[in-house]
Amino acid sequence: HEKEHIIVDEANNHAHDHKACGPEGLGDDPLRFSAADILGTGETDALTYYAENSANSHPQEDLNTSPGHNWSSTVPCFNSIVSNDAFCVFTDTSYANDEGISFITTAQRAASLASLLSFTPRSNIQFSPAKYTISSIPGKGLGLIASTRIPRGSVILSSHPTLMIDYRVFDELLRTDYISLQAAVISSLPPAHRSAFFNLCTQSKNASVTGGLSRIALMDTIMTTNAFDIPAPLPRTPSPQSSPPHDQIDPHDALWYTVFASSISRLNHDCRPNADYRFDWNSTKGGPGLVQVITAVKDILPGEEITISYINPLKSRKGAAETPEHGVGLCSRSGERVEEADRRVRLIRKVRRLLEEGQDGGSEEERGEEWEGWKMRGRGQGEGGGDRTKAAELWVSLYEMEGLWGMVHEAYALAAREYSKAGETWMVMKWAALAVEFGTMVLGEGDEALREMKGLARNPWGHGGLEFWGGR
Numbered sequence: 001h002e003k004e005h006i007i008v009d010e011a012n013n014h015a016h017d018h019k020a021c022g023p024e025g026l027g028d029d030p031l032r033f034s035a036a037d038i039l040g041t042g043e044t045d046a047l048t049y050y051a052e053n054s055a056n057s058h059p060q061e062d063l064n065t066s067p068g069h070n071w072s073s074t075v076p077c078f079n080s081i082v083s084n085d086a087f088c089v090f091t092d093t094s095y096a097n098d099e100g101i102s103f104i105t106t107a108q109r110a111a112s113l114a115s116l117l118s119f120t121p122r123s124n125i126q127f128s129p130a131k132y133t134i135s136s137i138p139g140k141g142l143g144l145i146a147s148t149r150i151p152r153g154s155v156i157l158s159s160h161p162t163l164m165i166d167y168r169v170f171d172e173l174l175r176t177d178y179i180s181l182q183a184a185v186i187s188s189l190p191p192a193h194r195s196a197f198f199n200l201c202t203q204s205k206n207a208s209v210t211g212g213l214s215r216i217a218l219m220d221t222i223m224t225t226n227a228f229d230i231p232a233p234l235p236r237t238p239s240p241q242s243s244p245p246h247d248q249i250d251p252h253d254a255l256w257y258t259v260f261a262s263s264i265s266r267l268n269h270d271c272r273p274n275a276d277y278r279f280d281w282n283s284t285k286g287g288p289g290l291v292q293v294i295t296a297v298k299d300i301l302p303g304e305e306i307t308i309s310y311i312n313p314l315k316s317r318k319g320a321a322e323t324p325e326h327g328v329g330l331c332s333r334s335g336e337r338v339e340e341a342d343r344r345v346r347l348i349r350k351v352r353r354l355l356e357e358g359q360d361g362g363s364e365e366e367r368g369e370e371w372e373g374w375k376m377r378g379r380g381q382g383e384g385g386g387d388r389t390k391a392a393e394l395w396v397s398l399y400e401m402e403g404l405w406g407m408v409h410e411a412y413a414l415a416a417r418e419y420s421k422a423g424e425t426w427m428v429m430k431w432a433a434l435a436v437e438f439g440t441m442v443l444g445e446g447d448e449a450l451r452e453m454k455g456l457a458r459n460p461w462g463h464g465g466l467e468f469w470g471g472r
């Protein structure tokens with residue numbers, strides 16, 4: 001019952017917490033309901049009525065899954081408006097020692113997610129004593145403060161998601177249908193989870209406290225403020241008849257889930273964070289399946305705030321760069337330092353294009369006026385002074401200067417590859433070893449992406465079967 005204790009504690013600690021969250025916080029926010037207020041009868045009735053009368057709804061679907069799991073599909077399912085698929089809520093209340101888990105997705109994808117859970121359920125991994133406390137932080141609402149020294153690479157907390165929503169619902173369902181499913185999924189949470197959910201941060205300034213839909217709006221805001229977007233593993237057996245027409249669906253969206261795990265929702269954003277998160281999809285790596293893991297990407301001292309980046313600092317995935325719903329800015333630096341940092345980030349992109357996409361270095365805009373000077377001379381040391389390895393080293397140092405510790409393994413890997421092409425094996429070893437060290441930290445043990453670097457670190461002499469002391 002330890003976990004219950006933890007969840008309830010979380011709810012109790014903050015049940016009466018009316019502090020603002022973030023710069024645009026709500027002050028004495030009347031929207032932070034107590035658990036008892038939530039989903040008053042009228043509202044759920046209205047939703048049920050709506051759901052049963054929606055033109056798109058149809059009865060629930062069955063999910064055949066492994067024994068020991070107790071899957072149910074609640075409320076009607078809703079048909080996609082662009083494909084033949086229907087989306088439903090699937091819940092297993094017994095998952096992870098009765099913490100429960102719910103999905104909003106198709107029966108097919110729910111079954112494949114459920115198959116990832118076929119390990120001995122265990123509750124959230126807690127450290128005793130915890131490595132952090134949840135405290136109020138000026139201008140940010142609540143946040144996590146390290147209560148002990150947390151060495152780089154160690155796990156700070158890890159948590160099963162409470163619910164996972166298939167990105168496709170945003171494109172494929174009428175909004176009202178989607179909202180019905182969302183309300184159903186929240187009301188199906190175990191009570192402790194539900195009250196913890198409704199005590200989470202909301203950025204909404206517009207939601208009206210009166211009228212039937214206000215709590216629904218609150219629910220929606222809490223979701224957008226606290227959920228993580230996670231790329232899905234590729235389906236093992238893609239089924240052609242259930243795929244929507246390509247011109248109507250962003251294929252990218254079909255591969256994402258919005259994931260909600262309440263215990264990590266107090267982590268604040270920083271553009272140069274000291275922690276990173278990853279989502280482990282299965283237990284083949286020895287850990288529990290479907291678990292959100294937060295790891296330190298540098299040493300964190302007691303009293304320091306633990307932060308993650310809500311956005312990818314370099315890439316901009318569909319709308320992610322703006323993240324208006326989070327209401328947090330990119331970097332809080334000032335004046336010249338901002339300019340320098342911006343310049344470095346532009347440089348990082350430019351050098352990456354140069355190295356990854358052959359020699360042409362991307363668009364005119366990215367190249368800039370001095371493009372002639374950017375052209376690479378030769379591939380290795382032999383011809384033209386090893387521009388590519390030098391560029392790779394520049395790339396690495398830009399990452400390091402920017403403090404992108406959660407991503408720096410990509411730069412190390414690239415440097416290892418460039419030195420490998422140039423035949424400088426000792427340097428290959430160095431960069432591959434760094435790629436493995438820093439990559440393991442954020443990707444986890446045994447991640448496929450690190451296989452190549454592990455190989456290079458062990459045998460930088462390449463694939464020809466040449467052993468370490470072998471002739472060359």
Ligand SMILES: C[S@@+](CC[C@H](N)C(=O)[O-])C[C@H]1O[C@@H](n2cnc3c(N)ncnc32)[C@H](O)[C@@H]1O
Nearest residue numbers: 021022140141142201226265266267268269326
């Ligand atoms: C996932 S919650 C994080 C926990 C939140 N502070 C709380 O009290 O529950 C996201 C919200 O926290 C606040 N926040 C996160 N990072 C912030 C930052 N760097 N500065 C100011 N507010 C921040 C914003 O209000 C944001 O919408």
